[in-house]
Amino acid sequence: MVKDEDALLVDRFKKGEEKAFNELVKKYMKRIYYLAYSLTNNHADALDLSQEAFIKAYRSIHRFRGRSSFYTWLYRITVNICLNHLKREARKKEVSFDERIEVAQVDWWINPKKALENKELQENLTKAIGSLPPQQKAVFTLRYLEGLPHKEIASILGCSIGNVKANLFQALQKLRNKLKGYVEG
Amino acid sequence: MISCRKVKRWMIDYLEGTLAEKEKVLVDEHLSKCSQCAQEVEVLVKTQKLVRLKARKEMPEGFWAHYLPRLRRRLEEKPLSRLEWRPVPTLALATATALVLLVVTVNLFRTPSLNLESLPRKVLVREVVASNSELDYFIADSFEPEEIVQALIPQEMLNSLMRGGEMYETL
Structure with missing residues (x-):
């Protein structure tokens, strides 16, 4: 080999x-x-x-x-x-994990490039992700920011793939609640 | 139609496109009839897209130029603890072996429960070295000396040794 x-x-x-x-x-x-x-x-x-x-x-x-x-x-x-x-x-x-981020409506999905440069959006994303519990934050970071597959994340964290998916789902739901101003309405 | 609970269970795979085709059809069918789940999926898809927009502040090149020298300084400043390994196998082996001999020798006289005093030292040393297949034990400095002895000498051999070392009489 x-x-x-x-x-x-x-x-x-x-x-x-x-x-x-x-x-x-x-x-x-x-x-x-x-x-x-x-x-x-x-x-x-x-x-x-x-x-x-x-x-x-x-x-x-x-x-x-x-x-x-x-x-x-x-x-x-x-x-x-x-x-x-x-x-x-x-x-x-x-740390309070329930704090909701109040935001002005931003049509980020119409112009993602502009959203990427939007300072307020970036600050709110940082704040929302930063408020996740450590394990969820780790799973979320490895998946969405590092782009690793579920299997590799499970290997890194020493847990099952099912556990990775469950943490991802919970993280997404928490982020969805915190970023309501961006994703709903 | 599958239940809302099942849809939730498959949600991450559905959102990430890793759900098997057969299950995906079932979820799609459910979503076409359940507005609550359909709305949930829509919001989560938007959340997924949104979080992927998280930008990373790139560090300047000057920062990276200092990264390795700084790390090397830290490696030099922070001395290795007595049980840590150096990247020279022979040195690691010698250090570990010396440590075992030291620990075992000390314990010969301070661990009455093991009752090893009667053993010829040469025999004991030989056995410890021969059974030392897992040098990793020496890295973990959390072990008690008694545990190291127990870990390094197979129980069967330890029993024989404690019976008075008859097995070595012929050596």
Whole structure:
């Protein structure tokens, strides 16, 4: 079987070649950083937590047996670190998940490009997604912002595909309620 | 006609286009007759489209130029804990083996429940190294020394050792 590029880099790193780890970081730093940012919505946290994920990967690479792809494994580490962070933060301050976002009517579906540039819409989307409970936020982010298939999300989060779908449905329903001004009427 | 509850159960697959054709026909049929579910689907489809519009603020190139050097600094600043692995297999093996020997030696004299004092040290060392197939144990520094001993020496062998080491008399 021909090994993919990541597997070869992992092998080289396991044999002590530090440069191979640098290559893996360069390849995935943007994806890991933006994943952490999508989950935390804070650039300082995203930088810190994404680097924590790489540090953890560096120190436990020997545990990576290649049963999943390297990037699925790295995503799993990142999501776990971010979820722990979100849970700690949630404990620090009680977050209300029922707050409804009041918005002016925007015909975003007529002109999605304009909607993309709409600052208020972006702020409300950020606020709505940010208010999801950690597990739903993780599933939602991996599916809608990262575009991963259900099976891969299940593998990253260590849950069943049915669980992923249930979390997605609940997340969508919550977002629909929060973004009522945009999607109803 | 299928129930509203069933439609909800299949909703995510329906919205994402991953529902099997046979079930999709049943949902479509239901939606053509149930205005409440049809409205729900319409709103969720809009929600799906809306959330996909979430833009990402791209970081400047300068940020990425510093990412790896910063990470390397952090790796150097944060020393490895005594049980963490270094990416040099021989060093990891040597460290782990030394650790086992240390733990086992200490426990020979402080764990009366295992009653290992009577064993010849050389024999014990040989057995620990031979049964050390899962070096991962040494990464998890949450284990108690007794647990490490239990984990590394198969129970059957441990029983034999505790019976007085007769099996080694012929060695």
